[in-house]
Amino acid sequence: MTALATAPIADTSILGRWWSSIDRWLLAALLILLAVGAVLTLAASPAVASRLGLDSFHFVKRQLGLMPIALGLALTISLLSPRGVRRLGTLLFVVFLGLTFATLWMGVEIKGARRWLHLGGFSLQPSEFLKPCFAVAAAWMFAARQDNPTFPANLMAIALYVAVMAALLAQPDVGMAAVVTAIWAGQFFLAGLSLWWVASILLLGLGGAVAAYLVFPHVASRIDRFLDPGKGDSFQIDRAIEAFGQGGLLGRGPGEGVVKQVLPDAHTDFIFAVAAEEFGLLVCLGIVVLFAFIVLRGLVRALGQVDYFAMLAAAGLMVQFGVQAVINLGVNLHLLPTKGMTLPFVSYGGSSLLALALGIGMTLALTRRLPDAGRLR
Amino acid sequence: MTAPRTAGPTGGYAFKLVREGAGRRAIDVGRIRLGVTIGLFGIAFAVLAGRLVELTLFAEAEPRPTRVVAAKPEPGRAAIQDRNGLLLATNLTTASLYARPKAMLDVPGAAEKLARVLPEIDAASLTERLSGEKQFAWIKRHLTPRQQQEVNALGLPGIGLAPDHSRIYPQGALTAHVVGYVDPDSRGLAGIERSFDGALRRGEAAELSIDLRVQHALRDELLRSVERHQALAAAGLVMDIASGEILGMVSLPDFEPQRPGAAEREALFNRAALGVYEMGSTLKAFTTAMALELGATSLDHKFDARAPLQYARFSIRDDHPKNRWLSVSEVFVYSSNIGSARMAMDVGIARHRQFLGSLGLLEAVRLELLENGQPLVPRPWREINTLTIAFGHGLAITPVQLVAGYAALANGGIAVTPTLLKRTGPVEGRRVVSAETSVQMRRLMRAVVEQGTGKQAEAEGYLVGGKTGTAEKAGRGGYQRKALLSSFVGVFPADAPRFVILAVLDEPKGRKDTNGYATGGWTAAPAVARIVNRIAPVLGVMPTGRMPLDMLPPLIAPEAGAGGMFEEEPTRGPVHEIAAHGDQLATR
Numbered sequence: 001m002t003a004l005a006t007a008p009i010a011d012t013s014i015l016g017r018w019w020s021s022i023d024r025w026l027l028a029a030l031l032i033l034l035a036v037g038a039v040l041t042l043a044a045s046p047a048v049a050s051r052l053g054l055d056s057f058h059f060v061k062r063q064l065g066l067m068p069i070a071l072g073l074a075l076t077i078s079l080l081s082p083r084g085v086r087r088l089g090t091l092l093f094v095v096f097l098g099l100t101f102a103t104l105w106m107g108v109e110i111k112g113a114r115r116w117l118h119l120g121g122f123s124l125q126p127s128e129f130l131k132p133c134f135a136v137a138a139a140w141m142f143a144a145r146q147d148n149p150t151f152p153a154n155l156m157a158i159a160l161y162v163a164v165m166a167a168l169l170a171q172p173d174v175g176m177a178a179v180v181t182a183i184w185a186g187q188f189f190l191a192g193l194s195l196w197w198v199a200s201i202l203l204l205g206l207g208g209a210v211a212a213y214l215v216f217p218h219v220a221s222r223i224d225r226f227l228d229p230g231k232g233d234s235f236q237i238d239r240a241i242e243a244f245g246q247g248g249l250l251g252r253g254p255g256e257g258v259v260k261q262v263l264p265d266a267h268t269d270f271i272f273a274v275a276a277e278e279f280g281l282l283v284c285l286g287i288v289v290l291f292a293f294i295v296l297r298g299l300v301r302a303l304g305q306v307d308y309f310a311m312l313a314a315a316g317l318m319v320q321f322g323v324q325a326v327i328n329l330g331v332n333l334h335l336l337p338t339k340g341m342t343l344p345f346v347s348y349g350g351s352s353l354l355a356l357a358l359g360i361g362m363t364l365a366l367t368r369r370l371p372d373a374g375r376l377r
Numbered sequence: 378m379t380a381p382r383t384a385g386p387t388g389g390y391a392f393k394l395v396r397e398g399a400g401r402r403a404i405d406v407g408r409i410r411l412g413v414t415i416g417l418f419g420i421a422f423a424v425l426a427g428r429l430v431e432l433t434l435f436a437e438a439e440p441r442p443t444r445v446v447a448a449k450p451e452p453g454r455a456a457i458q459d460r461n462g463l464l465l466a467t468n469l470t471t472a473s474l475y476a477r478p479k480a481m482l483d484v485p486g487a488a489e490k491l492a493r494v495l496p497e498i499d500a501a502s503l504t505e506r507l508s509g510e511k512q513f514a515w516i517k518r519h520l521t522p523r524q525q526q527e528v529n530a531l532g533l534p535g536i537g538l539a540p541d542h543s544r545i546y547p548q549g550a551l552t553a554h555v556v557g558y559v560d561p562d563s564r565g566l567a568g569i570e571r572s573f574d575g576a577l578r579r580g581e582a583a584e585l586s587i588d589l590r591v592q593h594a595l596r597d598e599l600l601r602s603v604e605r606h607q608a609l610a611a612a613g614l615v616m617d618i619a620s621g622e623i624l625g626m627v628s629l630p631d632f633e634p635q636r637p638g639a640a641e642r643e644a645l646f647n648r649a650a651l652g653v654y655e656m657g658s659t660l661k662a663f664t665t666a667m668a669l670e671l672g673a674t675s676l677d678h679k680f681d682a683r684a685p686l687q688y689a690r691f692s693i694r695d696d697h698p699k700n701r702w703l704s705v706s707e708v709f710v711y712s713s714n715i716g717s718a719r720m721a722m723d724v725g726i727a728r729h730r731q732f733l734g735s736l737g738l739l740e741a742v743r744l745e746l747l748e749n750g751q752p753l754v755p756r757p758w759r760e761i762n763t764l765t766i767a768f769g770h771g772l773a774i775t776p777v778q779l780v781a782g783y784a785a786l787a788n789g790g791i792a793v794t795p796t797l798l799k800r801t802g803p804v805e806g807r808r809v810v811s812a813e814t815s816v817q818m819r820r821l822m823r824a825v826v827e828q829g830t831g832k833q834a835e836a837e838g839y840l841v842g843g844k845t846g847t848a849e850k851a852g853r854g855g856y857q858r859k860a861l862l863s864s865f866v867g868v869f870p871a872d873a874p875r876f877v878i879l880a881v882l883d884e885p886k887g888r889k890d891t892n893g894y895a896t897g898g899w900t901a902a903p904a905v906a907r908i909v910n911r912i913a914p915v916l917g918v919m920p921t922g923r924m925p926l927d928m929l930p931p932l933i934a935p936e937a938g939a940g941g942m943f944e945e946e947p948t949r950g951p952v953h954e955i956a957a958h959g960d961q962l963a964t965r
Contacts, residue, residue, distance in 0.1 A: 249434065284429055299415045322418050333428045335428055
């Protein structure tokens with residue numbers, strides 16, 4: 001093998017090996033994104049907090065307090081080998097699937113859905129964590145066929161998917177279900193699903209979307225409002241569009257924005273609009289490019305993986321990250337109907353932040369260039 | 378990044394690894410498709426960037442005005458109307474008072490002021506309720522416009538009025554079981570409110586077959602009978618026999634649909650549609666029609682009623698035994714159990730069952746309510762079941778089923794589907810008996826009122842036909858002699874029937890002026906007569922001076938000495954007989 005010879009630093013300590021094998025570009029992008037998230041939380045959330053009668057820096061304290069923990073979590077996980085990721089992801093998948101089901105009985109009902117568990121002093125949304133773990137568990141199922149051709153990979157992957165969907169739709173959480181579906185369909189596609197099936201699943205997904213429109217009244221109402229803005233309440237999206245126009249090229253300047261004063265979700269789903277108003281087109285383009293860079297870089301690194309499982313898992317994680325970013329940005333820019341989805345690492349939300357750290361940590365681990373990564377066992 | 382990786386100093390090893398066979402191919406497929414995925418994401422981000430430029434630099438400079446339609450205007454739950462467009466249920470837009478305690482400046486002061494405007498509020502308990510860690514609390518639902526104005530005039534911060542809807546039932550208890558009721562958030566819980574919940578929400582009004590005038594007369598007269606005879610409960614129906622439309626449906630006791638929570642469970646139960654009962658002799662009409670259709674040759678065909686009918690351990694007897702052969706007419710008019718059982722026996726189990734099935738008596742009716750009773754049909758259906766069902770025991774059906782069956786016998790032989798919705802199109806039906814049989818049934822039913830147990834159903838000026846029924850209710854350990862289900866099914870006008878009317882009384886008590894009798898002929902039949910007298914003018918039925926059916930030769934020769942009216946004795950199922958013979962029910 002030439003791998004050892006080409007490793008840039010012949011340091012054999014754990015950290016040395018880590019530094020030599022980690023994708024430093026991806027790591028750098030993550031750090032920048034966290035910094036952007038911190039700045040934008042500072043910009044957007046005090047207005048919301050004081051409107052809710054909380055201490056102005058309530059959200060800032062919580063989010064900025066969690067950021068080092070999230071970063072530590074991501075870096076620690078990135079030390080793992082692909083096999084370690086597989087074990088961790090699968091174990092956590094089982095745990096969080098159980099917790100997601102538990103929300104149905106023990107969950108706290110917020111706005112008609114049971115998605116949260118109250119544990120001691122803080123609340124947890126297990127389905128956020130379920131997403132990245134699902135990507136890893138499903139990848140294992142698809143990859144298992146490589147080692148054992150008789151393994152019913154497709155069947156197992158479908159079973160996992162059905163279990164997760166059952167939990168998410170019972171809550172109900174249609175948005176999360178859509179992201180999980182995107183991960184699953186993406187991995188199935190990568191795992192060599194025949195094109196005929198690809199077409200069928202696309203049709204099925206379309207059918208699912210139509211069914212969601214017909215079954216869930218809040219989904220129908222949002223899509224109606226998207227297609228015909230004259231109908232009913234389009235307050236948030238109108239204010240958001242206005243914010244982009246007000247921002248222009250350079251923005252009104254930090255702290256000068258007004259849209260955050262009125263948008264209920266300024267610190268979460270519509271934080272990008274706040275950024276646009278205060279910091280302008282150039283910064284926002286930078287954010288879009290940053291997200292594009294992370295997603296594309298991650299996928300390209302996945303492409304370079306020799307290990308089939310690592311490739312599928314990393315791709316699934318990046319598809320999740322990318323879909324979430326694209327949907328949030330698309331909603332802010334009124335390209336998509338309103339859907340409560342956070343902008344990864346930027347929007348306020350503890351569960352979301354830690355879950356994303358878990359996901360990006362596993363991505364970093366999976367995209368390491370390990371000289372002995374040719375085989376898992 | 379897509380440059381050949383073999384050239385790079387650090388990235389080359391990956392592709393050089395040799396993997397064999399299928400694994401290699403799978404990885405290759407994965408890589409190609411990953412390339413596609415990367416392309417798609419690239420396009421998506423490019424579109425986002427483009428849109429971002431468009432919105433920031435090229436959007437209209439003027440800020441868009443905020444639309445005032447903050448909440449989408451609720452279409453409101455649609456109305457329910459009777460067949461003539463009278464309102465049975467409608468919506469009232471109201472406002473409900475709420476508090477956001479955190480935004481309130483002075484909770485006790487505000488509570489004090491509110492209590493002055495809304496006397497039913499207690500300031501102290503309201504203060505307590507609003508003092509917790511609450512974000513939101515309702516203070517009072519559905520304020521009147523005056524109260525709304527007064528609350529607004531107080532100008533209290535943290536106190537607000539939210540638009541709300543209240544369901545109103547202008548007819549109150551009159552149509553309670555048909556229309557049903559809703560929960561505080563206007564979700565249908567019973568009756569049409571429940572079965573048409575979706576349509577009503579979408580704003581589609583429901584137009585019922587109910588005629589409020591008929592409904593009122595029916596309920597009023599049933600109430601009178603319940604009071605007169607101290608009955609536990611009652612049910613009544615009026616049906617248009619040509620269309621199957623139900624013009625009146627009453628179940629007593631009933632309730633105020635505005636406050637279903639205040640009602641007893643007994644009162645919420647729809648006896649007319651959901652309750653199933655062993656109806657007793659009224660079922661003999663079906664046996665007789667079947668005999669005319671399938672067995673007996675004419676009304677004069679004779680059946681042996683000389684002695685009680687013995688079947689295995691069971692004994693079927695008449696309470697006023699004639700102890701002779703009886704014609705079809707006599708079996709029906711004298712309400713002979715023995716004769717009815719023999720008629721059914723001649724037809725046979727299979728055809729008996731098939732005939733009752735064709736009348737819709739063996740399956741739940743598909744009335745437009747979720748409260749549709751499932752008939753209790755014997756399984757297995759043995760010969761003894763045929764014998765007892767012939768005179769009305771061993772088969773429990775809903776009053777709606779009974780009325781629908783009579784409609785088919787009286788309207789020329791066509792079974793129509795009962796409905797609670799006003800019919801607009803043509804009515805479809807199946808023929809179940811011949812037109813001749815139908816004519817003969819009309820004559821027989823008229824004879825019951827003219828000469829038999831139903832004399833008190835005679836309504837002055839109108840021709841009523843029908844059949845009485847007095848069934849001992851099945852209770853613990855057999856049939857109970859004193860607990861009767863007394864009924865009368867009337868068809869009118871008897872010469873050219875248009876309507877079926879049913880009155881059922883649950884455990885009516887005898888009175889001095891009924892000679893102590895509590896039978897269908899003494900309790901339910903007079904109710905039907907009064908109902909006919911009240912609804913005939915409303916339904917456009919002219920009083921007849923001449924009585925065409927009366928001109929037909931009498932079906933039964935008057936018996937010497939019988940003179941007046943003879944009394945129907947209650948029918949009971951065979952269980953009682955077993956008990957009377959010292960056997961145990963459990964031995965069956």
